[in-house]
Structures are given as C-alpha cells and as structure tokens.
Amino acid sequence: MLQELSWKVGGQQGEGIDSTGKTFATSLNRMGYYIYSYRHFSSRIKGGHTNDKVRVSTSQKGSSADFLDILVAFDQETIDFNGHELHAGGIVIGDAKFNPVLPANIAPNVRLFAIPFTKLAEQSGAVIMKNMVALGATARVMGLDPKFCAPVLQSLFGRKSQKIVDQNLEAVQAGYDALDAEGADFSEYQLAPPVPDNHLLMIGNDAIGFGALAAGARVMPAYPITPASDVMEYLIKKLPLVGGVVVQTEDEIAALNMTIGAAYAGARALTATSGPGLSLMMEAMGLAGMTETPVVIVDTQRGGPSTGLPTKHEQSDMFAVLFGNHGEIPKIVLAPSTPEECFYATVDAFNYAEKYQCPVILITDLALSLASQSVKPFDYDAVTIDRGRLASAEELAQTPQGQMFKRYERTQNGISPRVFPGQKGGIHHVTGVEHSEIGRPDEVASNHTAMMDKRLGKFRNVELPNSVSYSGDANPDVLLVGVGSSAGPIAEALARLKQEGLKVGHAHVKVLSPFPAKTLQSYLDKAKQVIVTESNGTGQLLHLMRFAGLAHAEMSSFLKYDGTPFLPNEIATQVKGSMLVWQR
Amino acid sequence: MATVKEFRNNVRPNWCPGCGDFAVQAAIQRALGNLDLEPEQVAIISGIGCSGRISGYVNAYGFHGVHGRSLPVAQGVKLANHDLTVIASGGDGDGFGIGMGHFMHAARRNMDITYIVMDNQIYGLTKGQHSPTSAFGFKAKTTPAGNIENAISPLQIALAAGITYLAQGFSHDVNQLTELIQGGIEHKGFSLINVFSPCVTYNKVNTYEWYKQHIVHLEDFPDYTADDRSAAMAKVAETDGLCTGLVFRDDTRKPFDQLIQGYRPEPIIAQDLTLERAVFDKAMAEFA
Structure with a gap:
C-alpha cells in the first residue's frame, strides 16, 4: 500500500479544473490524509492550460511531489504538457471525447484509459459534472469509496438543492463504474488508510x-x-x-x-x-x-x-x-x-x-x-494582542496647557508614547519632514542626527525570537540555507540525503530584518559547506547574509528562477553534485 | 466650549506676507470654533507644498504626509474613528496634479471628510512652475513660451465624480469662506471647498486684483439653487470656473462610513480587539 500518491488534473482554464482539484483535496483532507496542492495557471480567465497537482500522503508534506502517479486530462494538451512527469506504470485517464493518445516521450508501461467524462456527465444531468465523473474514475484507481467526496459536495451544494448533490454523486459513481468495467488491476495504487488526525486545508x-x-x-x-x-x-x-x-x-x-x-x-x-x-x-x-x-x-x-x-x-x-x-x-x-x-x-x-x-x-x-x-x-x-507603548490618561493629563504632547520623545530604546486623535492632552504634530519631539518640522543638524539615532536605534543589536530555524546534522558537511516556501522541499531533500548517509543541515531564515546574523553565523560555523537555496536570479539571500557580515569559505548559491518552486529531488541532486566538487 | 481661540496655536506660518493661505487658516479656525468642537476632536491631514503646512498651523491633531496623498490618509483616519472631524487640505499641485486620482475617487467614495484646496494656479514651494490649474498661455518657469496645456476644472471634475458638497471661495472674503467650510464640515459626506488663494510671490497674473475683477458670486444669481448637478456643471462652464459660493449640494446620499457592511455606531478604535473564541472556532472550522 502506498503511503503517498501524486495526482494531477488538467484542462483549459474556466473548465472547472480548480474546483475538481479542490473537491478532491478537501475530501481527502477531511478523511485525514495530508494534502499539498499546487496550481499551475495563467493570467487570463478563459482558456489556456491549467492544472492542479495534488499530493496525498499519510504524513505532512510541505512540497509538491517530484513524481506523478495519476494524470486526469480534459484535453490532449494536458497529456502532452504533463505526461513526462508520470513514472513507469503511471495512469492517464482522459475524456474519451477527445480521443486521448500517449505522447512519444512517455515513461514505459504508462496505462491510458479513455472514459467518456462528458457523455456520462450529460447522462447524470449536466456537462459541467464531467469533473465529478473524473473524480469517480480516480476513486476507482485509488481504491476509494466512490462516496468519498459526498460530505464536500453536500457542503458545497446541499443548501442549494439536494438534487444537485445527488446528481453529482451519480456522476462520480458513473465514472467509478466506467473505469471498473475496464477490468484493469490498480492494486499498486491503493492508498494506505490515513492516520486519524484533525487538520485544516x-x-x-x-x-x-x-x-x-x-x-x-x-x-x-x-x-x-x-x-x-x-x-x-x-x-x-x-x-x-x-x-x-x-x-x-x-x-x-x-x-x-x-x-x-x-x-x-x-x-x-x-x-x-x-x-x-x-x-x-x-x-x-x-x-x-x-x-x-x-x-x-x-x-x-x-x-x-x-x-x-x-x-x-x-x-x-x-x-x-x-x-x-x-x-x-x-x-x-x-x-x-x-x-x-x-x-x-x-x-x-x-x-x-x-x-x-x-x-x-x-x-x-x-x-x-x-x-x-x-x-x-x-x-x-x-494569540495575544500587545498594543505597545500607549500614553496613559494620567500622562496625557500632565501635558501642560498650550503645549503639545511629546509623541516623539527621545527615550533610551527609541520607543515613544503613542496617542490617538480624539484623546485630550495628546495633540501633537505628525510629519514626514524631520521633526522635533512634538512632531514639528525641525531641520537643525543635531536634531536630525538624534532623531535618526532614535528611529534606527530600535533594532540595534536586536534579534527577534525564532528568526532562524534549524534541523538536521549539528555539524553538517553541507548546510542548506533557505527562506519562505522552500522549507518544505529542502526538508524533504534533507531527509532523503540523510537516508543515503550524508551529513546535511538546514537553516531556514524566518526574519529578514533585523537580520539574524549572530544565530545564522553560528550554524555556518559548524558546516563544511553552505548552499543558499532561493528562487531568484541574483542570490538575494546570499547577498543579505554577506551584507550582514556573515562569512564562510565555501558558500555558494543554488538558484532557480523559471517560475516554478523547488522540488525535493532538484535540491538533493544539487547537494550531491556540489559535494563532489567540494570533496575534490 | 471651544472658540476660534482654542484652534489657534502659537506657530508662525512660513508663508510669505500677503499669502492667500493665511485667510484659509483663519477661516478653518473660525469654522471649527463655530461648530462646538474641541481641538482634539479634529484631525487635519495635509499634503506637500506651501499649503500643506496648514496641518501644523491649527491647534488640532495634524498629519502632514507625502505629496498628493492627504486624501487617502484622511480617509484612513475616518475609517478608524468616524467620531473625528476630518479635514484634508493642500494645494492645486498636491490635489489636482499628483493627487488627482485620489481626489476623484475620494469624491465618488463619499466618506464624511472635508477637503480644502488652496488653489493659486502655480507651484510655490518649488519656486514658480506651472500647475494643473494654470491657464493656457500662462508663463511660468517651466512654460517660458506660455503654457500649451489646458487648465483642468476642479469643479467640473468633482461634479462628474459624484461629489455631494462643492463650494468655491476666495481668500479675500474670509466670512464667505468660513461659511463654506463650515457647511462642508456639517455636510455628511465628501466635500470640496476650492479656494482661490493667491501666491503673491510667483503668480503675477492671478493676483487678488485679478480675481476681484473676474470672479462672480453665485449668490448674485437668485435662481441658482445649487441642488442640481447638471445645472451646476453648466454654471461652472458659464462662469469659466470663476465663481464663488455654494456650487452644489446633495444631502440625500448616505456617506460611505455609514454604508459599510456591518456598520457600528461606535468607532473602530473603541472596539475590543480580542476575537471571541466562538468566532475564531467557526472561522477555523471553515477550513476543515
């Protein structure tokens, strides 16, 4: 039984691809599976290829899968564009309406099933439900009950009309039965039951x-x-x-x-x-x-x-x-x-x-x-709410008659008391011009220096909590540094490399300003080599590290800027490739 | 109760002697004094330019933002606290040049704020360039051979954008100006009071004398009732925009702040920010 499975649905934008993927993902999430779903779409409303790749797993994943088991296609373009992702023995289910064919570059033993999505949907009540037929066929491959999406359909359409719910479920069943009638063996795609857990999507x-x-x-x-x-x-x-x-x-x-x-x-x-x-x-x-x-x-x-x-x-x-x-x-x-x-x-x-x-x-x-x-x-x-330094009523009462409140009072830590319009005793001026403690324009040289110091001093030697997370080997041969959503693919690459016996660490930057130089340098110090992984063309994070004074003799960038997020295997391959260089 | 005195502060404006903006300052202070308001209940938001300094010259909460953006800031203030009297102010360059987009949208959005523009048909603080209200042919530093662009009509633009209170004043007549500003503040919705406020240093064409010769007063037209948008449009065209008084007023439309879905009479800043657990749990359940 599989612990995880990767499924993709594709077609023309405006065809309901998004809602197909959403119904599929939400249903499985409710069953207790973990979902990671990523949509490929274009900046237009109707037309153009779109797809939704859904990873279903018995444990949490923070990345799109770098493999594909099942491809559901509403047009030939979907197969031509995405077919190469399928591994040997993968499954394609296409609408019989467009006479689907497998392209030349497909992996060996990929099986294609042409199911009359459109026709069966029409028989169930409306063409729009061809997506449901596709979900039914998918359920058959994965060994799911064809009613697996009933709760989601109920919450989507139940309030509108029970008839719509029933028709949709009928379409799902029709898709299930149609693929079942092919008599094929899908036992290798049976998904292990989920570990019961309550999570949101x-x-x-x-x-x-x-x-x-x-x-x-x-x-x-x-x-x-x-x-x-x-x-x-x-x-x-x-x-x-x-x-x-x-x-x-x-x-x-x-x-x-x-x-x-x-x-x-x-x-x-x-x-x-x-x-x-x-x-x-x-x-x-x-x-x-x-x-x-x-x-x-x-x-x-x-x-x-x-x-x-x-x-x-x-x-x-x-x-x-x-x-x-x-x-x-x-x-x-x-x-x-x-x-x-x-x-x-x-x-x-x-x-x-x-x-x-x-x-x-x-x-x-x-x-x-x-x-x-x-x-x-x-x-x-x-969740806590901390409104910071607000002037109290007593403080405001002390503002001398005819004088303004010191909204920009120079203090030890640069933080001054705030007051809101409407409060008595708090009148002050606010301006984008350099200003005095009461907020009036003040261009005197010593004032500008003092006010710059006040503002910029707020973060002198400050490192916010949880600015960097760390996992992996404490003294790694290779340290991966990343930011943002690459945490998922890096973590997965790390797990694979660890299984192969490599000593790898992962530091993830969670605060870019004030930059956590001290903490990050401490991780750099323990690593033999550092690879900064980021989705841009100039290595901005690496530059920021250097700008903050971070140093390491073997520090390089791994950049990707083709518009798609990193996949775990890309990072793993890069690490292995660069390690060879380093070992030389 | 506060009077005009309470709205004065002891700050000496950095305007040139004779500048029209002094009269606008005085009119704002008088209008506020007439309206039973306390200084802390008023927020004046201004942009950049000579006129932008106004927010520092009235004893009230004052916010002097960046060039052309007084209206977005003012609208934000009103959203957070609709109990405040919010005035936005600036010049013709600030409001009708760099800030024109915000002006039209503020007019159609119709929040309950008052916008006072000191229109001198020139850029003063940057020392004498032509402005969006400079007339065709007007000579300035940046139009040495005469302006080859047409002047815009702030009044017609305001009317077209759906403004609900529109008036025009002249710095020479502080009494009329005070009344117009007071009317704008009292009006529940967006109001513009455009003020001919001569620049005595850089605009040698549109002087006090010039305005006196060219301006007509709407109160001299007994048939003009200022409650018909198309009649207002025609009157502005007929007078080439050189009219003072109340141009248009529509009190039938509710202001934006009262039309907000889930509107509450108490202002946002008076609310308890803690989200109730039941609301939190319900919002979370939507993601199941």
Whole structure:
C-alpha cells in the first residue's frame, strides 16, 4: 500500500479544473490524509492550460511531489504538457471525447484509459459534472469509496438543492463504474488508510487573513493583485463580523496611505500586495517609518521584474522590501515558510508593529501564498494582542496647557508614547519632514542626527525570537540555507540525503530584518559547506547574509528562477553534485 | 466650549506676507470654533507644498504626509474613528496634479471628510512652475513660451465624480469662506471647498486684483439653487470656473462610513480587539 500518491488534473482554464482539484483535496483532507496542492495557471480567465497537482500522503508534506502517479486530462494538451512527469506504470485517464493518445516521450508501461467524462456527465444531468465523473474514475484507481467526496459536495451544494448533490454523486459513481468495467488491476495504487488526525486545508493567504482577524485587524485598504488578492477577499467576508472594513482603493499608493491613516488614528490596519504594488508603496512605507506609524504590509512575491510572471513563483522582492525606500527607516521583515507560520507571523506582525512603531512587512512567495496545504488547527490561546507603548490618561493629563504632547520623545530604546486623535492632552504634530519631539518640522543638524539615532536605534543589536530555524546534522558537511516556501522541499531533500548517509543541515531564515546574523553565523560555523537555496536570479539571500557580515569559505548559491518552486529531488541532486566538487 | 481661540496655536506660518493661505487658516479656525468642537476632536491631514503646512498651523491633531496623498490618509483616519472631524487640505499641485486620482475617487467614495484646496494656479514651494490649474498661455518657469496645456476644472471634475458638497471661495472674503467650510464640515459626506488663494510671490497674473475683477458670486444669481448637478456643471462652464459660493449640494446620499457592511455606531478604535473564541472556532472550522 502506498503511503503517498501524486495526482494531477488538467484542462483549459474556466473548465472547472480548480474546483475538481479542490473537491478532491478537501475530501481527502477531511478523511485525514495530508494534502499539498499546487496550481499551475495563467493570467487570463478563459482558456489556456491549467492544472492542479495534488499530493496525498499519510504524513505532512510541505512540497509538491517530484513524481506523478495519476494524470486526469480534459484535453490532449494536458497529456502532452504533463505526461513526462508520470513514472513507469503511471495512469492517464482522459475524456474519451477527445480521443486521448500517449505522447512519444512517455515513461514505459504508462496505462491510458479513455472514459467518456462528458457523455456520462450529460447522462447524470449536466456537462459541467464531467469533473465529478473524473473524480469517480480516480476513486476507482485509488481504491476509494466512490462516496468519498459526498460530505464536500453536500457542503458545497446541499443548501442549494439536494438534487444537485445527488446528481453529482451519480456522476462520480458513473465514472467509478466506467473505469471498473475496464477490468484493469490498480492494486499498486491503493492508498494506505490515513492516520486519524484533525487538520485544516488552507492556502498561506487564508492563514494571513485569519491571522489578521485574530490579531484584531480592523481596516484593510488594498488594491487587487495576484497573488495577494485572497487576503482581502478573505477579510472582506470576515471584518464586517467584527466591525471592521476592507476598502478597495484606487491604487496601491492610496492603499498604504490609507492604512497609515487608520493606524495613526488607532486601528490595527494592514494592506497586501505583490511586486508592482510594492513598488508603488515605497514612498508611503518611508512615511510610516518616518512618522513611526505601525502598519502591516503583506508582500506576496511573484515572478518579476515589471509585470513579470504574475501567476508564477519567485523570491525576488527581498531587496525591494529591505532597500526600496529612499532614506533610512527601521522596519521588520518577517518571512514565514508554512501556512501555520503565516498565521502566527501575522499576529506577531501586528504586535511588533505597535511595539516598535514601524512598518512590518510580511513577505511570502507565490507557492506559500497559494499552495493549499494541510495544517494543524491554530491555537486560540497562543494569540495575544500587545498594543505597545500607549500614553496613559494620567500622562496625557500632565501635558501642560498650550503645549503639545511629546509623541516623539527621545527615550533610551527609541520607543515613544503613542496617542490617538480624539484623546485630550495628546495633540501633537505628525510629519514626514524631520521633526522635533512634538512632531514639528525641525531641520537643525543635531536634531536630525538624534532623531535618526532614535528611529534606527530600535533594532540595534536586536534579534527577534525564532528568526532562524534549524534541523538536521549539528555539524553538517553541507548546510542548506533557505527562506519562505522552500522549507518544505529542502526538508524533504534533507531527509532523503540523510537516508543515503550524508551529513546535511538546514537553516531556514524566518526574519529578514533585523537580520539574524549572530544565530545564522553560528550554524555556518559548524558546516563544511553552505548552499543558499532561493528562487531568484541574483542570490538575494546570499547577498543579505554577506551584507550582514556573515562569512564562510565555501558558500555558494543554488538558484532557480523559471517560475516554478523547488522540488525535493532538484535540491538533493544539487547537494550531491556540489559535494563532489567540494570533496575534490 | 471651544472658540476660534482654542484652534489657534502659537506657530508662525512660513508663508510669505500677503499669502492667500493665511485667510484659509483663519477661516478653518473660525469654522471649527463655530461648530462646538474641541481641538482634539479634529484631525487635519495635509499634503506637500506651501499649503500643506496648514496641518501644523491649527491647534488640532495634524498629519502632514507625502505629496498628493492627504486624501487617502484622511480617509484612513475616518475609517478608524468616524467620531473625528476630518479635514484634508493642500494645494492645486498636491490635489489636482499628483493627487488627482485620489481626489476623484475620494469624491465618488463619499466618506464624511472635508477637503480644502488652496488653489493659486502655480507651484510655490518649488519656486514658480506651472500647475494643473494654470491657464493656457500662462508663463511660468517651466512654460517660458506660455503654457500649451489646458487648465483642468476642479469643479467640473468633482461634479462628474459624484461629489455631494462643492463650494468655491476666495481668500479675500474670509466670512464667505468660513461659511463654506463650515457647511462642508456639517455636510455628511465628501466635500470640496476650492479656494482661490493667491501666491503673491510667483503668480503675477492671478493676483487678488485679478480675481476681484473676474470672479462672480453665485449668490448674485437668485435662481441658482445649487441642488442640481447638471445645472451646476453648466454654471461652472458659464462662469469659466470663476465663481464663488455654494456650487452644489446633495444631502440625500448616505456617506460611505455609514454604508459599510456591518456598520457600528461606535468607532473602530473603541472596539475590543480580542476575537471571541466562538468566532475564531467557526472561522477555523471553515477550513476543515
């Protein structure tokens, strides 16, 4: 019996490929299997190849599979485009309607089954249900009960009409029976029963939205952009329940400025964007830093530069996020690597923003933001809200008549008391111009130096908790360093290499600013060779490490920038290849 | 109760002597004093330019942001605390040049904020370049042979964008200006008070004298009722935009802040931020 299985469904965009994959993944997740589902799609609504690759496993996986067992095809293009991923003996199930054929480059013994998806769907009530027929055929291969997706269909359509549920289930059964009638042996694809466990299925963007909700966010001005829009789409459903609001602004400039206004006035506020929007937010990010206004900015990295690859994966905004503003401001940049971390990091982001009174950028990548993964339920009690240094009523009462409140008071740690408009005794000025302790423009040389020191000093010698995670051999021959969603594929590569007897370690950077130089260097010191693995063309993380003063005699980059995330075997192969070089 | 005095602070504006912006400052202070407001209940958000300094010259909460973005910041403030009286302010370059996109969208969004533009038809702080409201043929540092672009009409743009309170004043007439600003603050929705505020240093064409000669007063048209959008559009065209008084007002539309789904009478900043466990659990169950 298999402990895991990889399944892919493909067709034209707008054909219901997404919902097929979602129904399949959600059903199996509910049964207790662990899911990792990654969608290949294009920046258009109808037409163009799309596919959804779902990895089903009895244990948690943080990466797409680097193999394929079953390919479900709604057109020949799906087979031609994805067939090469199938291993020897793999299965293709195609709609008989397009007379599917196997391409020349296919692995040996791949079996093709032409099932009349469309025709059977029509017989069950509607062509649209051809996806259900395909799921039925899939169930037959995997040895699943054809009713495996009944609970999900019930929650999808039950409220609309029981008839729709029944028709869908009938279509699933028809697909199951049609493949069963072929009389083929699928015993090698039987999936081991799941280990009973309660887990959720979500994308990183959902976890960020949920995290913001739990953290008390109330205002989200944002402009739609792939792959960030899901965050606002989630919160537009949730914030009204708690008295909050999402505003779709005219552009990203307005989005961040409005976020700043809301935060200045005392709300917990965030915005979310991706590369092009991030570029438009740079001036306002500087304003947030200069005015010490706590805002949370989510940057879901996609392929760049310019419009780049809007629906593809890349990690190339790190420099922009860290160095994109003019002038120098303090900022925190959190880089979670799983949906769980997205949730808790979002909560942290709001607390850090108010504690340090600066912009906090939560940086993800497309694979983390959009891949659907099984996650452990979040811990309600782990969510705390820390609003930082707020001026008390007693303090405000002490503001002398006719004088302004020292909102930017110079303190030991650079953190000054905050006050919100509406509070008596708190009137002060706020400006992006260099200013005095009461916020009035002040261009005196000594003041600028003192205020720069106040702001930039917030993170002098500060390393935030859990800035780097580590696993693997304590004194590795090869240390892999990564950031973001590559945590999953690196961990899997590590496990395989360890099985082969190699001494490998994995350090994952979770905070890009303040950069955890000390901790990361301590791991570097114990390794014979360091490979920094990242999805960009210039090795930004490696540059950041060097910029922070990190050093190692044998440090190199392993870069991938074709728009797809790393796969475990790519990393394992790279490590073995470079080790040979090192051993020479 | 606060009076005009409470809205004055002891900061000396860095405007040139004779600048039209002094009158705008005075009118804002008088309007606020007339409205039974306390200084801490008012937030003035401004952009960049000579006029942008206004947020520091009124005793109230003041936020001086980046160029052209006073309206997004002001809207954010209003979202967080709809109990505040929120005023956005800036110049013609700030509002109708770099910030034009925000202006039109703020007008159609119709949040309950008041936007006061000090329009001097020139860039002053950068020392004399032409602005989006400079007339065709106008000579400035950047138009030595005369402006070959047409001036925009802020009033017509505001009307087209669905504004619900529109007025125009002149720095020479502080009493009228005070009334117009007061009306804008009282209006529940987005209001623009565009003010001819002469730049005595760089604009030698559109002087106080020039405005006095060219401006017509809408109150001199007894038939003009300022409650018909197309009539307002026609009146602005007819006067070439050189009219003062109330141009248009529509009190029938609810402001954005009250139309928000799940609107609560208490402002956001008064809410308890802790998410109830039941809401948390329900939200989590949706991912099962």
